[in-house]
Amino acid sequence: MKIDGIHxxxxxxxxxxxxxxxxxQTKLPHEFRTLRLTSADDAARAIKDMIVRGAPLxxxxxxxxxxxxxxxxxxxxxxxxxxxxxxxxxxxxxxxKWALDEMVKAVKPHGHNARVEAAYTAAAKLCDDDVxxxxxxxxxxxxxxxxxxxxxxxxxxxxxxxxxxxxxxxVDWGTALAPIYMAHDAGLxxxxxxxxxxxxxxxxxxxxxxxxxxxxxxxxIPDNAGGHLMQHGxxxxxxxxxxxxxxxxxAANKIGTYLKALAAYDNDVPFxxxxxxxxIDWTLSDGIHEIPIEQRxxxxxxxxxxxxxxxxIVTVEISAPGSAAANYGFDVTPARLITGLITERGVAAxxxxxxxxxxxxxxx
Ligand code: MRU
Numbered sequence: 001m002k003i004d005g006i007h008x009x010x011x012x013x014x015x016x017x018x019x020x021x022x023x024x025q026t027k028l029p030h031e032f033r034t035l036r037l038t039s040a041d042d043a044a045r046a047i048k049d050m051i052v053r054g055a056p057l058x059x060x061x062x063x064x065x066x067x068x069x070x071x072x073x074x075x076x077x078x079x080x081x082x083x084x085x086x087x088x089x090x091x092x093x094x095x096x097k098w099a100l101d102e103m104v105k106a107v108k109p110h111g112h113n114a115r116v117e118a119a120y121t122a123a124a125k126l127c128d129d130d131v132x133x134x135x136x137x138x139x140x141x142x143x144x145x146x147x148x149x150x151x152x153x154x155x156x157x158x159x160x161x162x163x164x165x166x167x168x169x170x171v172d173w174g175t176a177l178a179p180i181y182m183a184h185d186a187g188l189x190x191x192x193x194x195x196x197x198x199x200x201x202x203x204x205x206x207x208x209x210x211x212x213x214x215x216x217x218x219x220x221i222p223d224n225a226g227g228h229l230m231q232h233g234x235x236x237x238x239x240x241x242x243x244x245x246x247x248x249x250x251a252a253n254k255i256g257t258y259l260k261a262l263a264a265y266d267n268d269v270p271f272x273x274x275x276x277x278x279x280i281d282w283t284l285s286d287g288i289h290e291i292p293i294e295q296r297x298x299x300x301x302x303x304x305x306x307x308x309x310x311x312x313i314v315t316v317e318i319s320a321p322g323s324a325a326a327n328y329g330f331d332v333t334p335a336r337l338i339t340g341l342i343t344e345r346g347v348a349a350x351x352x353x354x355x356x357x358x359x360x361x362x363x364x
Contacts, residue, residue: 001167001181003032003213009172010052011060011127013120018071020064022052025168029209030307037061040069040082047089047096050200054169055243055279056130059099062086063123066103070119074112079104091292092252092330093243094281099126127171133276134173136344141179141239141274142186144340144347148236149188156217157183158236160193160226163254164206165241165274175274176239177210179342184216192218193229197254199300199327223256227263237270239342245273245280247362249335249350250287255328261337273333273350274342280355282362287332294329301325 001008014021020037026049027033035051037043043065046052052061069082083100090096106122107115148157159180166177173181183190192211197203204220211218221229229235238260242251251257251273264271284290302319319325338350348354356363 001172001210001214009127009131010057010168011064011171013064013124018068018120020061020068022046022061023168024051025053025206026051028168029205030313037064037068039072040065040085043068044085044089047086053202054164055093055095055241056134056170056175056276057168058090058093059095059278060123060127060130060171062089062096063099063103063126066100066107067116067119067123070107070116074115076108079107090294092294093279095243095276095278098278102126130171130276130278131173133278133344134167134170134175134178137175137274137276137342138173138178138182140344140346141272141342142182144237144270144272144342145179145183145188145190146186149183152236154189156189156191158191158193158229158234160195160229160235160238160260161207162195162203162223162238162240162257162260163197164202164210165253166207166210168206168210169241174210174241175276175342176241177207179239179274180211180216181214184214190216192216193226193235194218194220195223195226195256195260196220197256198223199304201304202254226260227267230263230267230269235264235267235269237272238264239272239274242273242275242279243330244284244287244291245275245341246284246287246290246335247280247282247355248285248287248352249338249341249348249355250291250332251275251335251338251341251350252287252291252293252330252332255331258331258333258337261333265337270339271333271337272340272342272347273338276344277359280359285352288334291330291332293331296327296329298325298327301327
């Protein structure tokens, strides 16, 4: 997608041909800064500190992290050590492990002299594939938005989304936001309700930034507002992303997603989850009990960072000093609350059978 007329992906190999550049998402929306990663440690830190975030982008960064590790040491032991370090950075998004496994498969058969080149080739392919997958998710989701537009000609289609599942969360396009970009580009009157997404505000800072730069009409709302808007007919459909979806269609996504799904269910608002196949964990069938939920620092809840009127970026305490705070990063929306899973292969029912219809190679 474009920023000030320049096309960016979220991750790319720098002009030196080996170091890796990313957009520092902790600085958005106030500053657009890129950061150079030169080691596997850098890549791990970028994922852990959420300089990069979003399930597909975490996977892509881990893939390049392995490339950087192999530049220092091409042995199996070094590969294994870097794999373990990168895999341990964040627990919920399964794309991380998927990407690392893909990289090991691509690199291991090669002799030591060919491993670095094989790794960079595999990481670049993984990124290119992610772009194409997200583009197809966009096309499949566009059909849904178009369907809504046809039932209410001339009226704005209001889509509610939670967190950031846009191009900043992937390599390009995004998952939940790809259909919205395509609808907007196709001239459909689409407006997005953007949940602010406490505590890190990925909605208010990242989704709003993306949509604004692309000219998509949107409104930031407090996380608690979605139910009210649905009760008053102000939401036509919800589209969210996911960090791990079970083989049975339960979907983990940013904390608060489940509450939106409940409100959508109660108000007959269609609730879609957009995902690439790399987010499906075929080994799990009970999302609520089996998907590991990340817990992050209490400080993310008790403090907030923002820009003052004088342009200074400051962090302030917003809660009663000394109070304990809990920070669960994700929750699980059970399949029964999900209208459909928008994938690169089409839209599936959120069920084992639904997913197997689209991914028949997983049968048996
Ligand atoms: O903690 P984050 O910002 O990495 O969480 C991201 C999300 O929850 C996204 O909705 C999810 O990764 C889908 S990204 C296409």
